[in-house]
Amino acid sequence: MPAKNDGATADYTEKIPNNVNLHEDRRLQRALESWQPNFLNWWQTMGPTLPTRDVYLRTAINVGRDGWAQFGHVAMPEYRWGIFLAERDPGRKVGFGEHKGEPVWDKVPGEYRAELQRLIVIQGDTEPASVEQQRNLGATAPSLYDLRNLFQVNVEEGRHLWAMVYLLHAYFGREGREEAEELLHRNSGSLDSPRILGAFNEETPDWLSFYMFTYFTDRDGKYQLGTLKESAFDPLSRTCEFMLKEEAHHMMVGTTGVDRVVQRTVEVMREHDTDDVAGLGAIPLPVIQKYLNFHYSVSLDLFGGETSTNVANYYTAGLKGRWLEDRRKDDHKLASDSIMVDALSEEGDIGLTEVSALVGLNTDLRREYISDCQGGVKRWNRILEEGGVRQRLKLPHIAFNRKVGAFAAIEATPDGEKLSADEWRRRQGEWLPADVDKTYVRSLMQPVHQRGKIAAWIAPPRNGINGQPFDYDYVHLA
Ligand SMILES: [Fe+2]
Ligand SMILES: [Fe+2]
Numbered sequence: 001m002p003a004k005n006d007g008a009t010a011d012y013t014e015k016i017p018n019n020v021n022l023h024e025d026r027r028l029q030r031a032l033e034s035w036q037p038n039f040l041n042w043w044q045t046m047g048p049t050l051p052t053r054d055v056y057l058r059t060a061i062n063v064g065r066d067g068w069a070q071f072g073h074v075a076m077p078e079y080r081w082g083i084f085l086a087e088r089d090p091g092r093k094v095g096f097g098e099h100k101g102e103p104v105w106d107k108v109p110g111e112y113r114a115e116l117q118r119l120i121v122i123q124g125d126t127e128p129a130s131v132e133q134q135r136n137l138g139a140t141a142p143s144l145y146d147l148r149n150l151f152q153v154n155v156e157e158g159r160h161l162w163a164m165v166y167l168l169h170a171y172f173g174r175e176g177r178e179e180a181e182e183l184l185h186r187n188s189g190s191l192d193s194p195r196i197l198g199a200f201n202e203e204t205p206d207w208l209s210f211y212m213f214t215y216f217t218d219r220d221g222k223y224q225l226g227t228l229k230e231s232a233f234d235p236l237s238r239t240c241e242f243m244l245k246e247e248a249h250h251m252m253v254g255t256t257g258v259d260r261v262v263q264r265t266v267e268v269m270r271e272h273d274t275d276d277v278a279g280l281g282a283i284p285l286p287v288i289q290k291y292l293n294f295h296y297s298v299s300l301d302l303f304g305g306e307t308s309t310n311v312a313n314y315y316t317a318g319l320k321g322r323w324l325e326d327r328r329k330d331d332h333k334l335a336s337d338s339i340m341v342d343a344l345s346e347e348g349d350i351g352l353t354e355v356s357a358l359v360g361l362n363t364d365l366r367r368e369y370i371s372d373c374q375g376g377v378k379r380w381n382r383i384l385e386e387g388g389v390r391q392r393l394k395l396p397h398i399a400f401n402r403k404v405g406a407f408a409a410i411e412a413t414p415d416g417e418k419l420s421a422d423e424w425r426r427r428q429g430e431w432l433p434a435d436v437d438k439t440y441v442r443s444l445m446q447p448v449h450q451r452g453k454i455a456a457w458i459a460p461p462r463n464g465i466n467g468q469p470f471d472y473d474y475v476h477l478a
Contacts, residue, residue, distance in 0.1 A: 009061070009062050009064075010060060010061050010062065010063075010082055010084060011023075012061070012080060012082075015033055015036070016029070016032055016033065016036060016081075016082060016083060017080045017081075017082030017083070017084075018082050018083040018084070018166075019063060019083070019084050019085060020083055020085060020166070020170075022083065025170075028169060028170055031169050031177060032083075032165070032166065032169055035165060035169070035177075035180055035181075038181070038184055039081070039158075039161070039162070039165075039184065040077065042128065042184045043076075043077065043131075043158060044077065046128070046131065046132050046135065046187060047076075047131055047132075047135060047154065047158070048076065048131075048134075048135055048138050048150075048151060048154055049135050049136050049138065049139065050138030050139050050141075050147075050477070051477065051478035052075075052076060052138075052151070052475055052476065052477055052478055053075065053476040053477065053478050054073040054074055054075050054076075054475075054476050055073065055074060055075075055076055055147075055148055055151045055152075055474070055475050055476075056071060056072070056073050056148055056465065056466075056468070056472070056473075056474045056475070057071070057072070057073075057074050057076075057079065057148070057151065057152055057155060058070065058071050058152065058249075058466070059071075059072075059074070059079070059080055060082065060084050060159070060242075060246070063084050063085070063086050063087055063242050064087060068245065071465070071466045073476070076151060076155065079155045079158075081155070081158055081159050081162050082159065082162065083162055083163065083166045084163075084242050085235060085238035085239050085241075085242060086238040086239075086241035086242045087238070088234070088238065092104045092234060092237075094232040094318045095230055095321060095325050095326055095332060096230065096315065096318065096321050096322070096325050096332035096333065097232070097315055097316045097317060097318040097321075097332070097333065098316050098317070098318070098333070099232055099317075099318045100318075100332055100333060102232075104232050104233070104234040104237070105232050105233050105234060106234055106235070107171065108171050108172070108233060112233075112317055112319060113172070115313070115314060115317070115319055116172075116233055116236070116319055117168070117172050117175065117176065117179065119228065119236075119314070119319060119320060120164050120167050120168060120172075120236065121164075121168070121179050121182075121183070121196075122196055122197070123164055123224060123225070123228065124160075124161060124164030124165065124168070124179075124180075124183050125183060125186060125195055125196045125197070125200070126195070126196075126197060126200050126221065127157045127158070127160035127161040127163075127164065128157065128158070128161045128183060128184070129186075129187075129188045129195040129197075129200035129201075130153075130157050130188075130200065130204075130213070130217070130218075131154045131157050131158060132187055132188035132189075132195075133188050133189075133200065133202070133203065133204040133213070134150060134153070134154060134204050134210060134213075136205075137150055137204065137206075137207065137210055138150060138151070139447060140206070140207065140445035140446065140447050141207070141447055141448065141449065142207060142448055142454055142455035142457070142458050143448055143453065143454040143455065143458075143460070143470075144449065144450075144451060144472075144473070144474045144475045145454075145460075145461060145464065145465070145470055145472075145474055146207070146257075146458075147449070147474065147475045148465065148474035148475050149253045149465070150210065150253075151475070152249065152253075153214065153218075153249075153250050153253060156246045156249070156250070159246070160243050160246070161183060163239045163242075163243055164183070164239075165180045165183065166239070167235060167236060167239060168180045170235070171235065188200055188201055189201045189202075189203065197302055198298065198301060198302075198403060198404075199217055199220075199298040199299060199301065199302055200217075202298060205438070205442065206438075206441050206442050206444075206445050207257070207445060207458075208261060208283060208287075208288070208291050208441050209291065209295070210257070211253070211254050211257030211258045211261065212254070212258065212291050212292060212294070212295035213254070213295060214250050214251060214253045214254030214257065215251065215254030215255055215257070215258055215295070215373075215376055216254070216292075216295040216296050216299040216373065217295065217298075217299050217302070218247060218250040218251055218254060219251055219254075219299070219369065219372060219373065220299045220302045220303070220369065221247060221250075222244065222247050222251065223303075223323055223365055223368060223369045223372075224302075225240040225243055225244050225247065226240075226244065226323045226324070227320045227321055227322065227323060227365060228240040228320060229241050229244065229321075230320070230321025230322070230325045231318070231319055231320060231321065232317075232318035232319065233319065255376055255379070256461060256462075257458075258288075258292075258376065258380055259379065259380065259383060259459075260458045260459040260460070260461060261283055261288060261457070261458050261459075262285075262288065262380045262383045262384065262393075263383055263387075263459040264282055264283075264456075264457055264458050264459040265277055265282045265283055265284070265285060265288065266383060266384060266387030266389050267282075267387070267459070268280050268281065268282035269282075269387075269389055270387060270388065270389075275391070278440055281444065281456040281457055282456070282457050283440075283441060283444070283457055285384075285389075285391050285393070287433070287437045287440070287441065288393065289393055289394075290431060290432055290433045290434075290437055291433055291441075292377075292393060292395075292396075293396045293400065293401065293414055293431050293432060294401070294432050294433055296373065296395055296396060297396060297400055297401035297402060298401075298403075299369075300366060300369075300370075300398065300402065301402060301403050301404035301405070303362050303365055303366040303369065304362045304404060304405070305362060305404060305405045305406070306341040306342050306343060306355075306360065306362060306363045306405050306406050307341060307355050307359045307360055307362070307363070308359065308361070308362050309359060311359075311361045311362055312356075312358035312359045312361060315334070315358055315361055316333075316358065322361065322364060322365065323364075323365055323368040334356075334357040334358050335358070337356070337357035337358075338354050338355065338356055338357055338360075339354070339355060339356075339357045339360035339363060339364060340352040340353065340354055341353060341354075341355055341360045341363040342363065342398055342399075342405070342406055342407070343406045344406050344407070344409065344410065348409075348410065348418075349418070350399050350407070350410075350412065350416060350418065370395070370398070373395055374395060377393050377394060377395055380393050381393055394414075396414035396431070397412060397413070397414055397415060397416030398416075399412035399416055399418075400412050400413065400414050400416070400431070401428075401431075401432065411423070411424035413427075413431065414431050444456075444457045449475075449477060451471055451472075451473055452470065452471030454470075
């Protein structure tokens with residue numbers, strides 16, 4: 001019999017690597033082992049399309065402080081997807097809501113079963129969706145370094161699916177197992193059974209979209225996981241805590257990806273002393289701005305409406321907290337607090353209205369996200385400034401291009417000026433990627449699969465992966 005797991009080190013002797021002592025629960029182990037071939041089948045049919053022999057990937061081995069990953073060349077279908085929960089804090093107490101101060105839950109309370117299952121399914125649905133959205137990008141990777149990062153993000157999103165499926169199998173019985181099957185049957189962009197959330201049915205057709213997606217949309221994931229990490233349901237909290245560790249790399253890929261695109265554009269602008277770099281092999285700043293506008297606005301929609309009684313109930317019940325709940329200086333119950341949320345006035349003007357703090361929690365989270373996003377724009381503008389270029393990038397107004405919430409009913413410019421529907425139709429190509437922009441960006445997407453080489457529209461990275469140089473053999477193609 002395998003040694004009792006200390007909860008920190010992953011057991012790789014088993015079919016499904018895990019740190020949850022899976023071998024002690026034969027029923028659960030068998031159920032997950034019978035889901036495993038379905039997952040692998042999904043990976044083969046909906047995962048990356050570029051054939052590879054092996055990829056230099058990190059694999060989680062330990063959830064503790066002393067290092068958690070190991071790097072090596074692996075054949076992707078043999079990647080050891082596993083189940084890893086952050087270490088248990090035996091003294092952990094519920095941090096908010098009506099159960100504040102009570103011990104956290106190791107099991108799902110009957111009265112919250114449906115809500116918790118729903119939260120887990122929605123989170124779980126986004127993970128394989130992004131793999132599906134990105135599946136064809138390998139064919140046009142700008143370098144082997146970028147190709148490796150794409151695949152790293154893909155295998156880890158696959159592992160995040162495992163994380164949610166483990167919870168469904170372990171805690172939600174037959175219904176949970178059925179939901180786990182459904183997570184493999186819905187597909188991004190499918191007409192019959194699309195993914196649950198809008199942004200996860202959009203295409204990721206080129207690498208500029210990929211960097212914007214990993215910057216803006218993976219960052220939404222960071223904030224959602226941050227609220228679930230606060231959950232009174234301890235296994236959910238511990239799962240999300242570990243997922244956040246992996247998520248940090250995905251956002252690094254996005255942040256530095258956009259850095260490098262901007263950097264290259266600045267270089268070409270200076271070299272040729274022109275703003276018009278289309279035709280010179282770089283991506284013009286106005287096109288970068290349009291891609292930013294698109295990905296930011298669809299990601300804002302992921303936070304839901306400005307007000308939500310469901311989310312108020314989740315909070316009061318202890319299912320889902322706020323971003324960095326324990327750093328908030330209030331009573332963590334919010335029963336008598338209020339918040340100003342975005343709203344349309346009776347005349348249809350963009351403004352604010354006061355609601356109870358509980359009902360306005362989506363707005364609270366969206367604002368945390370927005371201020372985080374400003375950090376990226378700041379660093380990209382520093383690259384422009386240091387390059388001696390006068391143009392700047394910016395986040396569009398919160399009412400721009402929204403399909404969810406108060407501003408779904410109106411159209412607005414990136415500066416927040418209201419527009420008629422007609423004018424919007426006529427002018428949206430000034431602010432969102434138009435066909436001509438997409439066609440141009442796609443024309444640049446020629447694969448560079450030789451070691452140490454890079455496409456002309458993007459600067460090389462400052463650092464390689466795990467201390468390796470840029471010209472390391474990160475990927476061996478088949
Ligand atoms: Fe994820
Ligand atoms: Fe991610």
